[in-house]
Amino acid sequence: MLPAVLLTTLAGMLVPWQVQGVPYAVAKRASICNGDASLCSRRFSNVTFVGTHDSYAVSSSSIAANQEQPVAQQLADGVRMLQAQAHKSPNATSGSGIDLCHTDCQLFNGGSLEAWLGSVKTFVDANPNEVVTLLLVNSDGLPASTFAKAYQSTGLDANSWQPSGGESAIARNAWPTLGSMIDSRKTVVSFLASGADVSSVPYLLPEFSSIWENPYNQLTVPFNCSVDRIGVGQAASNLMYLINHFKDLSAFGSSTIVYPDKGNLSTTNSEQSILSDANNCAATSPGASGNYPTFILLDFYDTPSQAPFKAAAQMNGIQYKPAANASKSEGGSSKGSGSSGSSSSSSSAESRLARTAGALSVAALTAALLL
Template sequence: MVGSTRIRALRCAAWICAVLCVAVVALTATARGTVLNAGFHRAVLADEHAYDRLYNQVLVDPRITPVTRDLLGRLPVPEAVLTSNLKTVLPPETLRALTDQQIGHLVDYLRGTTDDLRLSVDLRPVVANITGLSRVYFGDLVSSLQERREPDFAAFLADLKDAVGQVGAGRPPAGLPTLALTKAQADTAAAALLRAAPEDVRGTLRPEVTVALRNGDVATALAVVGPAAFSERTRDAAARLRTAADGGTWDIGADLELDEVRQVRAATRLTLDVVEPLAAALGIAALAALWFTGPDARSRRLRHLGWALAAGGLCTALVALVILWTVGRGPVEVSAAWPPSAARLLDDLQSAAVDRFLAGMLTAALVPVAAGALLVGLVWAGERRETPARARRPGFWPAAGATALALAGAALVPLAFSDDTPRSCQGSPRLCDRRYDEIAQLTSHNAMSTTADQFIGPLQDPVITDQLDAGVRALQLDTYRWERPEELTDRLDESDFPPELRRQIAAAVQGLNPPRPGLWLCHSVCRAGAIELVPTLRQIGDWLRAHPDDVVTLIVQDAVSGEDTEGAFREAGLRDLLFTPDEDPDRPWPTLGEMIDSDRRLVVFAERADGPAPWYRNFYRYAMETPFAFRTPDDLSCVPHRGGTDKRLFLLNHFITADGGSRLDAGVINTRRAVLDRAHACERERGGPVNFVAVDYLTVGDAKAAVDQLNAERD
């Protein structure tokens, strides 16, 4: 009797030990597959589009804008130049690659694969992007200075390094020309140059710098400021940066406090190296004890093993529920001082990580539960076979369940194959009966000037077809021929430069910008970015043919003739898609459904031309607009501009132009509320519906939702 009691106690202890060990192994397996797996973290970031949201939501959040402006204000480069080119120098895919490297280093350290935590950033992709951008921007200038057809950047950088060394040593660099500056221009240049020097020495340096610049002696002015500007601290920082850049990596681990990470590593190493193998060994021993101390019947032993495995899995699932109840979907509390967009991004990342972790834990729990259920089920099935046939009667509930599934399938299968989808126009069934002049369309300002196409100072990020995929239905495009040097120098006649300075600049640009044949889409100056017109038109045509229920509008800022434009559309094969507006601008437009039925779904306007092709009409005969040269969001207004006040179509220019586009301001004005408020105000003031909402950086904010709301309000 005593022996059997001890055996039962041993069996009970073995069963409990097996259950706990199965749960521990499942939990450690979950940790290996989630928080200690680099793919887990990368998947969370990818699922929440973290890299794109960083650019399009966080960095342009109005709450973070003052901080960003303060940081940018310390650099002697216009804010718009930095923010508009940010995604060119450090695009999301490059940032993703850099982040993936750090995730891999950290996970390897926590798992014990490596003994030292080396967080090093590979700077080569960033340097390559900067190099590519600088070569696009400065290529013609460098080749002109070197009097070569193609620039030699290695020689240019060597000369530049030598010149900087001379300036830092207080020696005027050789080769700089004298400039004929007016007194006002010299004083302005002196003030700008002195900002590079410490504030306490500017007063001492100012007289000599001002005199040198008034005499046009730029080299001497630089030499005066150089020693003060290139302080020892600056030299040290430059040396560190040069070392990092030349080596291709930047070791950031030395700048971080890693004590907490080391404590976490100690815990993970203990768990993976000691707890997990110990639990696995004890679990196997406990299951063996259950088998050897179990009842005589083998089926009953198997049932005990099955219940132990299933109970361990259920314990794991219970732990998952406890974690969800105690920790929630946001383990890290977000500070109220954080900007809303950053808080939302962190909350979404936490929620996604917790969901994936719990899903991994429940999956790990399911394995022993399924194994245990299989063992118990096999035992039950074997016992059923040993029972007399007359004792096995068909159950009611299995039969009822099969009948219900059959009826549900019979009802749902016809619905799955039915074609009762309502007709859609421009993405909405409600717009098919709406006239073209009654709908609102998201419009991409300077649609060709994109980060993807490597424009200097881009105003959009995705290429044109991706903009169309994002909901844009009107594109503002600028057509050009590549500038000849004389065309660039002609612009100097409208400047306030003195004659001698104009002559010097004109001489400098004679070797710039050798013209390229054909028609181009550029933003002001083709050397700052250009894509060919005809191939781009073909891409738009291909997109239209792949989307037969959409209408697209092009508003062309035309610096080429109407005849050349007509030829480009003919060469691109778009004549069968072109819509011809009524000759009378006051007549109502057809409905979108009518335009789609006729397959004339490409509307083309020009800012200057009016023909000769009948489909190529002057935009301002048919449309009116707001001003477009707004410097700050507070400047936005609805006052009449080109096109007067009584046209059927209404263009709302909703972007900021301050030394180029402003990505930061786009974060303020591209919000759904800001777009709606201004559109409603302008509609009341101008007495007509807004048809085109033109924005920069269309992926920033939610202008598309505002346009959808405008259309919904017009039902």
Template sequence: MRFTSLLALGLAGLALAKDGTTTETTETNTNTDLSSTITGSSTSYNWSDASTITNASAQVPTGSYLTYTSVITLGNGDHKTVVSSSLNASATATGNQTLLHTSTSDSVTVLVGGGGTTTLGNNSMNATHTHSSTSSIPTETNTTPCNGYSEFCLRNYSNITNVAAHNSPFVVPGNAASNQALKVTDQLNDGIRMLQFQAHNKSGEIHLCHSSCDMLDAGTLESYLAQVYQWMIKNPYNVVTFVMGNSDNLPPTAFVDSIEKSGLKNIIYSPPKAPMALDDWPTLSEMILSNKRAVFFMDYGANETAVPYIMDEFSQLWETPFSPTDRDFPCTVQRPPGLNHKDATNRMYMINHNLNLELNFGSISLLIPNTAYMVDTNSANETLYGSLGNMSAKCSEMWDRPPNFLLVDYYNWGKPNGSVFEVAAKANNVTWNGNCCGSTSAAAHMAVASVSTMVLIAAGVQFLLAAF
């Protein structure tokens, strides 16, 4: 049996509970000594005590970073609509949802806010960045939410903080390589608006796998995207972002077939130029009412002249340190490397707040969620060390604006469950409704397989390592 296959079986039998101990869910062996230690090339790990696993430096994915010396105009781009200050007097009511007085420009109808004042532009938290035009037409309160909040309708896509599911498809109960507890439809229902994942080439087909398809294979990209498309069709007032990890450095054209067959090509957003600066992005209402609501980024290997709608991530979005094992969660730029402060302030940014443990098995290194701290990691408490609330507030102050994306593991864990959405709401200056999460408890999804199986695999890995 290949080493990676054996390791995959071991991962299927291992998860670390919140208190750092293992939990038994199937057959048991009460005489088994769980203190057995597996020795890797340089570090020893005690499977029964999460605190003995070394927080090593995570390996950052590498690839070529695109540098644009000038802005490129892309064909068939969805150009940003310039909203006219002259409002139409029409309003459309559908059930208990009311579309407000609308403004039409370039054949795109735009949702307009309520009250006697119509706010145009970014509608950001800082009033100095907004401008208003007063209409004499009586208006009604906007009850049609965009991405869950009516306040977002007139904000630019680049001026909203979204919760992002790290490795969204990796939902396998009892597998320590999983990063989420709830399926993608539950994620979207709960309010996740960015879906991040790793894509791998498996026998000529793109699969979603964690590090290796031998460890965790969540199925095909097409099948996953098809589920998202069906949800988006049923929820037409939502914009969803995808960040694809191009793990095998495939050409972007290799992803086109999966995207188009999933149905998402029908509603995909294609930028008018590359790169898109912070103020170039359209408002959510423009994207929604033009039905261009699926936004795709790729970390490495994008070619926007070949496939305009698969955007290069790092020329339009920067990230804090990748898959951190440090609870301090620095707000500094890691990717793309060498980005100067001026350029960083002119593009969106994502904070990586998925705390990890790095496990080393001989030549194989694997990052898994550090569930021992998960509740605190996802907490909205801004004074709590290592919490999402603390990092969001710290980064907002450092960069003078909130992050655009909050990348987290097991988003449904927290204080209370789903507290990551409370953090996003505060960054957006709106009020979270407190509704979360999914239909299944996190504990049920994070329960592990039998202890006896775990120890058996541990013994097998120990044997193989000793043979190297």
């Protein structure tokens, strides 16, 4: 039998005052997760995150660029998944010897992996209630231990979530909630597209054991949402999925040499286009099983301003809220809050159920403590 505990309510949380005259401390639980209280009880796999394709490839003029805002601003605007291509550095300027390059470091070098991870570390330390996902394409087949050097030198390994059982494949329904990740201060989830070794670096997870992707480098719309890349032996319906929602143009008539279609960004990145793509995937792709994507990768996410974040909020069944430190568009409006979105087309009902369950849990806890 638990001792009697006096309780009070502070910001919606039960806070014990004392146990038989002795101060009694309880770990504070997250009340806001990725910008909304209802997301705290949502599994990581059942939240849709706005992501940036080639997040490091930042330029307003280079044909090899995919973004115009630096990573720090992407995160401030609400982007919660960052994708990057990792290559062996031609100059070995960092401890890991990894640079982030677009296809080839001579074409576009976005700097060291350490600098990129450092921006993430700064953000998550300043925003402990935000869960951020990193996806690294291991272009040169480097060992996971080499990536770990960069995580360790920036201190991001301390923020990195890892499965408690050391498993490499995580089913969609086996992911923890955002609230539990935030409570444990493990708010960075990292995937390697290839070369992961969870026995030596348990926080660098093999992407295609937990995620499937639709085709990329698509030249026409509507986008194809078929299962294009997935781990051997994995069932798509058992995994999260990522949609590559960016339209390319062909160079020299090639289907492999492509560049972003910047002229149609206002259409491609519009709220309507993103919702249409996500709804199509949820409804027609056997791998989606009626669920919205967990990740949506975009080129030049900030054109048009706010649209991707509004779309994600709708998928999540929550109210859209502009990010507090978002950049401003030319018209003066702030860009959107980022990690909103759910991965179920019945997310509004799920959100109501989650809130009800949360209230019941508080009531049950109160009753138990007062026995």
